[in-house]
Amino acid sequence: MQNTKAYIMLVCATLFWAGNFMVGKLAFFSNIPPMTLVFFRWSLVWLILLPFTYNEIIRHKNVILENLPLLFFLALTSVGLFNSFTYLSLVHTQVINASLFNTAIPAIIILLCFLFQIEKTNKYQIAGLVISVLGILSIITRLNLEIIRSLNFNKGDLIMIGGVISWGLYSAFLKRKKFDLPLLTLVHILCTFGLIFIFPQFMYEFAQGQKIEINANLFYILIFLALFPSIGSYYCWAGAVSIIGANRAGIFLSLIPLFSTLMAIFFYNEQFQFFHLIGAILIILGLFLSNKEIKNA
Secondary structure, eight states: OHHHHHHHHHHHHHHHHHHHHHHHHHHHHTTOOHHHHHHHHHHHHHHHHHHHHHHHHHHTHHHHHHTHHHHHHHHIIIIIIIHHHHHHHTTTSOHHHHHHHGGGHHHHHHHHHHHTTSSOOOHHHHHHHHHHHHHHHHHHHTTOHHHHHHTOOOHHHHHHHHHHHHHHHHHHHHTTOOSOOOHHHHHHHHHHHHHHHHHHHHHHHHHTTOOOOOSHHHHHHHHHHIIIIIIIHHHHHHHHHHHHOHHHHHGGGGHHHHHHHHHHHHHHOOOOOHHHHHHHHHHHHHHHHHTOOOTTO
16 A cells, blocks of 8 residues: 555656656746746745744754754755756757656666665666666767767756756665655755755856746746645655655656656657657666566575
8 A cells, every 4th residue: 555655656746747847948938047947946835835844843853953964965966956957958958858867867876876885786787777878878969979979969968967966866865864754844844955055056147147037927837846846746756765765766757758758749849759769768678677676685
């Protein structure tokens, strides 16, 4: 029963995150600066959650204070970096490209868990990691050797790789969480600390003359981002990881590019090309290898 609950939460989380890519691209078309969007998104999340989590934060203040380093790191990698990398990448690349990279996150989680000695790694996981990396290379090179020779990679693709690593770090170190906090309270704490890292990004963008226009379109975008990819997805993801673990939860991230690709083709007329197919096949093959267990090991 608990596993079923976790699977439902993971499907919801990935569907909401797929919507995040779509709305992130819409924000670009609406001339909303990416770092400004991140700042306003999480500021709205902070305000929405405050009435529901204030008492819980006070009640668990000792737990929070005792685990500040880990909470700050989780906030930096998830709220502070992943979202910034994602929206910035969508300025330069397709929704399909950015979302496909998310499929490689499980392999990155396995690598990071191995490097930081969070979980043991077997030979299948190493093989899966290598194949997934080949899948990423297929996408960023578009299967064109000239791109490799000239190092003329798409800027947005490279930025999104930074996002993938950030989320991998967040998911891996989430397993080091040995304390219990209500999920919404955890999301609010990460939001609070994350805003500390986001604010300088926002101020830098503002200083560069990139200002936001207040209108109805901005309002609808922020409401969607605050309720679904922010509160909804983080609540569902953290809850599912606490039930079945980061490695098993990671396989569901494959649904993000599936949902995102279908939406991008329908709404933005993006083209799913041959290099996308090869990259996706390699990444998913690596994903299944990564989740293969060695019996009696």
